[in-house]
Amino acid sequence: MPSSFSLLRRSSSLLLRFLSSKTLNPKSSNPFSPLIIRTSTIRSLYRGSSEQRWYCSSPSSVAQVEEPTTSDGLTLEGIASKGWTILDEGESDWRSHAAAIAQSVQLIKKRLQESMRALADMRKNAKEKELEALLSRDNDSCSCFIEIQAGAGGTESMDWASMIFNMYKSWALRRGFGVTVIEEIPGEIAGIKRATIKVDGEYAFGYAKSEVGVHRLVRISPFDSSKRRHTSFAAVAVIPMLGGDTSNQYQIKESDLKIERFRAGGPGGQHANTTDSAVRIVHIPTGTTATCQNERSQHQNKASAMAVLQSRLNQLEMARQAQVNAEHTQSLSEIGWGTQIRSYILHPYRMVKDLRTNYEVYDPDSVLDGDIDGFILNYLSALLDKEDGV
Template sequence: MFDLPEKRRLSEELEAKLTEPGIWDDSQAAGGIAREARELRDEVTVWDQLQRRAEDLEELAQLAGQDEELAEQVKVDSLAVDLELQKLELEVLFADPYSSHHAVLSISAGQGGVDAQDWVEILMRMYMKWAQPPAQERSTLRPGCEVEVIDTAAGDEAGLKGATLVLRGRRAYGLLRAEHGVHRLVRISPFDQNHRRHTSFALVEVMPELAEGEEAQVEISPEDLRVDTYRSTGAGGQHVNKTDSAVRLTHLPTGIVVSCQNERSQLKNRELAMKVLRARIFQRQQEEAAKKRDELRGDVMPAEFGSQIRNYVLQPYTMVKDVRTGVEVGNAQAVLDGQLEPFLEGWLRWRLAEA
């Protein structure tokens, strides 16, 4: 929960620590403290300035009396303060300590056969479109992210059995963790010759990508790791397809399997796969330690009917509705084109209310 006095106290404490003798002997650690202190100081300053503006307006309103011109000015300024407050309230919703991290996003097909595999590919496109909006459409809820496709598994007839992406941008995990869960699609199947309506499911999992200094939190013993190499089946030129550049890591104690075939270099693929593996193990550790619902990604749910967090209906009408928050959008195509902001904000506010 947001606590301004506590943030002010912590900011002052960090500022004082930076003046201690020898603190800058470890420039990397001191730089991290300085960065945290600066962020806290800037946040406290913004709230303090807004509070002063509100107090000044309250005094001005008392002085306005019958002065219509002054009263109108107070009204205009009050609206401006309200808008600023709404923006700051949105900032407060990112309370999770990992909100500022990049995100590892995995999509896998559930019930629905070839339609479910096609649904995986549609969802992958949706998240990539969300991550890469035009400059004029960027906002707190759609800041723009760099997307790296780590691995894809081709479907039997169409689409994808699964895909893993890393989205790097401001608060990528803090935003996309709202997407964890089962996504349900209802439409006339393009793979059904009788043009019947089909329902298909896909599971979306979202994890924070650990920063370099945080990776030590997840210890992976070499004897607990099985490494398999194979030829990439994706695009990438002759080198990728003629050498064993793809890497599959299996963490034996947990059974977690991660693959990467995106890079030409086997070494690079292994590094990327290790990042994803650490994220998955870290997530599991956090869930087991916390033992409470949706600590990082939410409850583990089967990708089948009754467990979905969001419904996407394309036939006989169009509608996308979040089961948890009740947020509903009629323009389903806009949502599939990456316009997820109503659902992201709705989930953040719902999560804060549930806390």
């Protein structure tokens, strides 16, 4: 039995000979005539077993491709299953040549399928690593509030705000997030003036933060009897929800504290200036200090100092969170021309385009049904490249 290497080399030379030869005459004495194989048939067998594999998106779809056949109805698997003996290269039995080619193609198909599975695993791992990098900022893992507010355009914009509102609810449900309507103020005629939804789930804020900004709609107005084209605006703000009680109370770590004990000063009782009862606590990361020396017991002074330190750190945390919220709600200050991040065009053509990344989709209906992951991932990727200086 010839080796695998010689088998592949032999089948390659046979294929080249077939592809370069003229059409075979069935009535000639050529040893390949019983197959009634023509050059176009061999070419289709060879191309069909390779090209169809390169353009399949997954190994599972390979089985769905129709297998090419010869003029006698033989497939590659059919030839291989007959178990024809593969002779040495010097002998010229057509069954031996056909079996050699069939086994070689089967070997190539097997290697291609293995390579495709390995490539799919690599793409999956790369995607997971990329998502970890995209969602690595502070508060990205938190849940969030999404606020929608109608802008310039009157009833048109209120209706557009309602469409945006439904789009984000559908998107959140698609991703498996919990959705709760916190606030919804209806418009006088249609739509909403303002609405707020709570999106619960891991990395909800990390994804939704890419939607902060003004969204613009161009369409034939359903509220205009003259069927004129109108432009509407709606603003979106995203606010992170810090986990647990952190939004109201700063979590203090013992390792971040420096506790100093000293003697109390000033007037007092007989123990006031004779023991180290006064306590000063320094929060090292922020430099915040709290001191208490009014109590007679060191433990009481420490508890009182901790209460003062906690209040001061709570105030700092509230100020920090207010600054974060301001960054993610700045889009609500001005809603109109020149401030939009994305355009939804329904007339005279149909397209949705993100003006920050130039990412485009030509199926606005799917986008308005909540299929916005493409816009989100492209923006996060562009943001990561900008941070890396790419």
